Amino acid sequence: MKLFVILFACALAISSSFAYDPSPLQDICVAIAEPKNAVFVNGKFCKNPNLTVADDFLYQGLNMPGDTNNKLGSKVTPVTVDQIPGLNTLGISAARIDFAPYGLNPPHTHPRGTEFLIVVEGELYVGFVLSNQLGNRLITKVLKPGDVFVFPIGMIHFQLNVGKSNAVAFAGLSSQNPGVITIANAVFGAKPSINPDVLTKAFQVDKKAIDYLQSQFWYDNN
Numbered sequence: 001m002k003l004f005v006i007l008f009a010c011a012l013a014i015s016s017s018f019a020y021d022p023s024p025l026q027d028i029c030v031a032i033a034e035p036k037n038a039v040f041v042n043g044k045f046c047k048n049p050n051l052t053v054a055d056d057f058l059y060q061g062l063n064m065p066g067d068t069n070n071k072l073g074s075k076v077t078p079v080t081v082d083q084i085p086g087l088n089t090l091g092i093s094a095a096r097i098d099f100a101p102y103g104l105n106p107p108h109t110h111p112r113g114t115e116f117l118i119v120v121e122g123e124l125y126v127g128f129v130l131s132n133q134l135g136n137r138l139i140t141k142v143l144k145p146g147d148v149f150v151f152p153i154g155m156i157h158f159q160l161n162v163g164k165s166n167a168v169a170f171a172g173l174s175s176q177n178p179g180v181i182t183i184a185n186a187v188f189g190a191k192p193s194i195n196p197d198v199l200t201k202a203f204q205v206d207k208k209a210i211d212y213l214q215s216q217f218w219y220d221n222n
Contacts, residue, residue: 027111027179043176044081044088057086065168066098073103073161076222081176093178095171099124099161105221106182107158113178115151115171117159119143122167128157143169156183180222189218 047056059079066075080093087093093113097105099122107129117126127140128151142162143149151157153174161167187194188210196210203210 044085046088047085052086057084059084062094062096062170065166066096068098068100068103068166070221071219072106072221073100074098074105074159074221076105076180078222080173080178087176090176091174093173093176095173097159097169097171099159099167099169101161101164101166103161103167105159106184107156108180108182109154109156110151110173110175110178110180111154113173113175114153115157115173115178117143117149117151118170118172119145119147119149120168120170121145122161122165123163124167124169125160125162126151126158128152128155130155182218182220182222184213185218185220188213188216 062077062079066077068075075098077096077098078093079095081087097117099105117124122145124143125140126143126149127138130137130139141147141149159169187199193214196207196214199210199214200207
């Protein structure tokens with residue numbers, strides 16, 4: 001277990017070396033004339049450094065498994081600036097991903113961060129899809145304990161437990177707030193719904209298929 005902790009620490013250290021911040025740290029940041037009406041800046045407002053305490057830099061409980069009793073059979077436990085305020089402006093974050101047998105972390109993208117994944121238990125079939133410019137080529141690998149895999153920033157990627165036992169992985173990301181866009185949730189679970197005419201033409205299926213998909217409950221494992 002010590003080896004995996006060391007690998008995880010190294011991944012975080014490396015991720016900080018190519019940190020993508022200070023580019024956009026949230027989906028949108030509309031300019032406002034009156035600061036008193038502002039919600040936050042590009043990132044978070046900074047606490048007076050003279051008032052900081054150790055707990056500002058602490059997260060406890062990442063050793064505890066996430067609840068995988070859901071439709072996907074997986075659970076992501078994020079450790080971003082929302083969980084550790086001291087990560088603000090530092091350009092890194094982390095996550096733990098738990099998988100039930102054959103559990104899936106579905107296709108998703110991090111719009112603001114590259115991801116390092118370290119497998120601790122089990123075997124994961126992982127992959128990412130390159131951009132249209134490169135023909136949407138699929139890059140895949142089956143990972144075993146101790147293996148490290150990188151998902152480049154913005155690329156759609158996934159992880160599937162291909163074993164008969166539980167699996168655990170840890171991730172380091174190159175942003176304090178990398179963001180998550182789960183593809184199925186975003187396309188079929190958007191609020192308000194995307195016009196079916198758009199989706200029937202985009203996916204080249206009939207409206208019944210789109211109506212069915214839009215009627216489903218799209219579980220978020222984050």
